[in-house]
Amino acid sequence: MWYFISPKVVFGEDALDYLSEVKGKRALVVTDKVVRELAAERVAEKLREAGLDIEFYDEVEAEPSTSSVARGLEVARRLQPDLIVAVGGGSCIDTAKAIWALYENPELSIEDIAPLAELKLREKARLIAVPTTSGTGSEATWAAVITDPAEHRKMELAHHELVPDIAVVDPSLAKTMPPKLTAATGMDVLAHAIEAYVSQWANDFTDGLALKAIELVFRYLPRAYRSPDDMEAREKMHNAATIAGLAFSNSMIGVAHALAHSIGGLFKIPHGEAVGMCLPYTIEYDLPEAEDRLEQIAHHLRLSYTSRREAGLKLADEARRLLSEMGLPATLAERGVAESELEENMDKLVRLAMSSGGTTINPRIPSEEDYRKLFRYIYEGRRVDF
Ligand SMILES: [Zn+2]
Incomplete structure (x- = not known):
């Protein structure tokens, strides 16, 4: 027995408009400072049109470390979002996945996010991924790569439940890539x-x-x-x-x-x-x-x-x-x-x-x-x- 797991994929021109119809109360938008200016504000605007309150966590680093996750997790625990929206390249989406998993499972630590773990996801929030680079495919995958800075080691986190609920693949967001x-x-x-x-x-x-x-x-x-x-x-x-x-x-x-x-x-x-x-x-x-x-x-x-x-x-x-x-x-x-x-x-x-x-x-x-x-x-x- 085998599974094929996929998010709902919204793609093509104006795909972003889909976000003005999502259901929810509070969204945590996970991004970095550059992408916030280039794209995440546009995403937030659509979410506001859908009636959601927005808070940004915009401190994701490139090749994100465990501390990027820990700081975002604090924001999530305080805000109690019912929607987590990752906007950016693989770094932002992977960080959002880890924040999401730990927000839903307070008893776990980051090393516990492994294929055979008991992860209970989607009891508190759903995850939407909005890629702004055309690369990692993280919007469609069950993996997240987070760096352990003490060891200079890339941890390959993976769990089938980590696949985002929705991937919004709007090409207008990719055109700012140098x-x-x-x-x-x-x-x-x-x-x-x-x-x-x-x-x-x-x-x-x-x-x-x-x-x-x-x-x-x-x-x-x-x-x-x-x-x-x-x-x-x-x-x-x-x-x-x-x-x-x-x-x-x-x-x-x-x-x-x-x-x-x-x-x-x-x-x-x-x-x-x-x-x-x-x-x-x-x-x-x-x-x-x-x-x-x-x-x-x-x-x-x-x-x-x-x-x-x-x-x-x-x-x-x-x-x-x-x-x-x-x-x-x-x-x-x-x-x-x-x-x-x-x-x-x-x-x-x-x-x-x-x-x-x-x-x-x-x-x-x-x-x-x-x-x-x-x-x-x-x-x-x-x-x-x-
Ligand atoms: Zn890769």
């Missing part, structure tokens, strides 16, 4: 979709979503990067992010995310940039166990190749081409990490990657030695040959 953010978040979408498609838990319900998201990224991400006002490209990428989120939330992410969470936490590299950097190497690494699936992606993209192996390698090249077209780093060295820094942190990097959820569901399960090699290859920019 090109570098468009590029990095777009690579995250690609990684979600490819990892969902090759995952051991890939299934008939997620395959079509993953392939569609991959197709949309290759077609529209370069356009959205080059021409920020290209609203067709913005809308397609905004949809692709949620579609890829639905795919990986119902199958799983893999080794690119395990590697990226490790290097992101330790070297402070934003998630999309880290995962985009790792992706070509993990496609090559997965090839021995996922030739069929990777060839199907290459076929869907109409790449030309003469063997399955070549199809996979071409797909990795296409991911590298996207990175270079958009000026994103393809190696840790290029990103400014010193070799000594990598070696000093190697044991910790490997330990964190081994404990990531993506490790065991990936089509090829890495050993500690594999991870050591992968980190070095990503540092140097070597093609994976093992």
Whole structure:
């Protein structure tokens, strides 16, 4: 028995208008200071039209830490909202999920938010997610990534009840993303979709979503990067992010995310940039166990190749081409990490990657030695040959 879990997805032009009809008394809007100006005030206006009282918690940090959650939780406990509305990128939505879970379950601590926990959600509030970046797909997923600052460790919180009730996917909110953010978040979408498609838990319900998201990224991400006002490209990428989120939330992410969470936490590299950097190497690494699936992606993209192996390698090249077209780093060295820094942190990097959820569901399960090699290859920019 298996489940496909999805929020109600409101999408397309004017999707935000949906919020003027939601039911509720008090809404806590979880956002950051920049997004508050750019988008969250617009969201709040719609909620006021629906008759709700609004309070903002606008102190979410990028790559949010446990203290971002704790401060927001205090606001929630005082306000007692019946609606939590996350407005922003993955950082804001993930923070809102954690606040929500702890607000509903005062006896739990953040480490307790795990797949098999008894979470009682929706007894006090519902969660609406309004993404303003086209990337993490968090509006559609049951995961939240929160950094433990003491350990420089990214905690992967997950529970099927954490899927928001409603995702409002309005492309007008994505058009303020600067090109570098468009590029990095777009690579995250690609990684979600490819990892969902090759995952051991890939299934008939997620395959079509993953392939569609991959197709949309290759077609529209370069356009959205080059021409920020290209609203067709913005809308397609905004949809692709949620579609890829639905795919990986119902199958799983893999080794690119395990590697990226490790290097992101330790070297402070934003998630999309880290995962985009790792992706070509993990496609090559997965090839021995996922030739069929990777060839199907290459076929869907109409790449030309003469063997399955070549199809996979071409797909990795296409991911590298996207990175270079958009000026994103393809190696840790290029990103400014010193070799000594990598070696000093190697044991910790490997330990964190081994404990990531993506490790065991990936089509090829890495050993500690594999991870050591992968980190070095990503540092140097070597093609994976093992
Ligand atoms: Zn991601």
